[in-house]
Amino acid sequence: MTKYKKHERQEILLTRINEDPFLTDEKLADIFKVSIQTIRLDRLELSIPELRERIKNVATEEVDKIKSLSLQEVIGEIIDIDLNAQALSLFIIEEGHVFERNEIARGHFLFAQANSLCVAVINRPLALTKSAEIEFIRQAKLHDKVISKAVVNEMDNNKAAITVESKVDGRLIFKGRFVMYYSNEGDEIG
Amino acid sequence: MTKYKKHERQEILLTRINEDPFLTDEKLADIFKVSIQTIRLDRLELSIPELRERIKNVATEEVDKIKSLSLQEVIGEIIDIDLNAQALSLFIIEEGHVFERNEIARGHFLFAQANSLCVAVINRPLALTKSAEIEFIRQAKLHDKVISKAVVNEMDNNKAAITVESKVDGRLIFKGRFVMYYSNEGDEIG
DNA sequence: CCTCATTTAGTAGTTGGTACTAAAATCAGT
DNA sequence: ACTGATTTTAGTACCAACTACTAAATGAGG
Structure with missing residues (x-):
């Protein structure tokens, strides 16, 4: 259970957030056993938007998908x-x-x-x-x-x-x- | 362009938010030419959740739909x-x-x-x-x-x-x- | 004019952040 | 073991978009 190195952690962070965009910085800090600040730095470096932005993106994207799926009718x-x-x-x-x-x-x-x-x-x-x-x-x-x-x-x-x-x-x-x-x-x- | 009565306004509010869940209280206040507090009272009475809750709901709903569609594989x-x-x-x-x-x-x-x-x-x-x-x-x-x-x-x-x-x-x-x-x-x- | 409903104003507190500064810890190489 | 850089924490001020609450102002009707 050694802590990940920076690069390693950031990669996992990316996939984690991709899988579940609803994770707050706090929860992520908990998962990786680092401070919230570290998570924020990571997001900054990877240019991952904040939780609310991510949720908004999911909401708007998926509205589009639904439209194109009813087109698939x-x-x-x-x-x-x-x-x-x-x-x-x-x-x-x-x-x-x-x-x-x-x-x-x-x-x-x-x-x-x-x-x-x-x-x-x-x-x-x-x-x-x-x-x-x-x-x-x-x-x-x-x-x-x-x-x-x-x-x-x-x-x-x-x-x-x-x-x-x-x-x-x-x-x-x-x-x-x-x-x-x-x-x-x-x-x-x- | 007389202002709506309370009941009238609340009905329109409901359909408005239904059509576009991404409207903030501020924008709604602007639309109806009332104060933000009035909009908040209205939402309270109609038990309409706040903007962020609404967005989250849209996002999760649509995530479910996508899942059930890939299940449809x-x-x-x-x-x-x-x-x-x-x-x-x-x-x-x-x-x-x-x-x-x-x-x-x-x-x-x-x-x-x-x-x-x-x-x-x-x-x-x-x-x-x-x-x-x-x-x-x-x-x-x-x-x-x-x-x-x-x-x-x-x-x-x-x-x-x-x-x-x-x-x-x-x-x-x-x-x-x-x-x-x-x-x-x-x-x-x- | 009085009264009750409605509207507005204002304050404190919340969540989940940004942006920034600065200190502390860790590591790498010599 | 020491130094310098890298990485991680800590801490502050600020933001949006609220909730929850109190209190004052404005209607509208009898």
Whole structure:
């Protein structure tokens, strides 16, 4: 239980505060068994803002994140659309979408992109997926830009058949055939 | 531009602070053209905490949300598992999972639950979805508790066939047949 | 005009700091 | 063991944004 050296302590301090930004100087002084002044000097040298600033930052940052997450409601960004005919979307694979171990995208995000695109191309108050046959052909990896294309093959009064193909760098990674149910008013299915 | 009456002012104060929790008493006093003391009395009567408390609340709330979202990495909570044989998971439909308009769950979350469950039941370093046939039988609504059951039908050296059924209150809402690819080391697919 | 509610003023004390000065302790090298 | 630099403490004054309290001023209505 020897005390850390300055440099050592500062490194740990950084990660500690990163993990838990809600730590006061007093608590930190307690943790490292040094005086409050030492902690303050450390923060000064590492230009770590004071507790209140840190909390404020968390509060404002996370408000932004929530906004961008509700944007993720429709997964992927629609880049071209020809209503009831075809549509294109772009989805960039980020940290949250992959298996930690190998950075391969989880299948359901690719499905979600395709599914969202089907909902979008059928622009109705109610559009639900009825069934789908899908195939994962190749892996998508972290930071890949996935371009998904949906083409409406058939449409009748309340159903549409849509095929979706997703590609990374022009290579097919996913394809699916979706049957969508839709209506113009708030009908019930099943 | 007459001054508000007490009650009136307090109502507006409430909504104002709700909209923007980062307002100091000083700014609020300025807005309502009253003294700081009046604002403090108002907050006391309405039991609105002080600025710093409010900011802290925002920060902690949002930290919780982020945590529950990275937990969403595996969508749904696994409640029972018999490796390579079958597994059960629970997924509660929340605000972020439904269409705003009608509070019906987006299909890809139900798919994600099923897909995650398939990955979980095949407990291998690499387990990827190869293909799936799925059917959405009935809608799931906001706050529904969806129980998903995966049963492994066949397994060979590197593939498994799994059927999944999801129910709400015992009624079938989704079913799917998944083919999963897996390996014990970091092999490549395709 | 009197009275009760409302508003404002002012003081002391709190938390979690900054900014600064200065003393004490520790360490490194000779 | 001594010196000089580095590091750590100690201590003071000050700040924001309050709470908690007392007391005075200002309304508004009967």
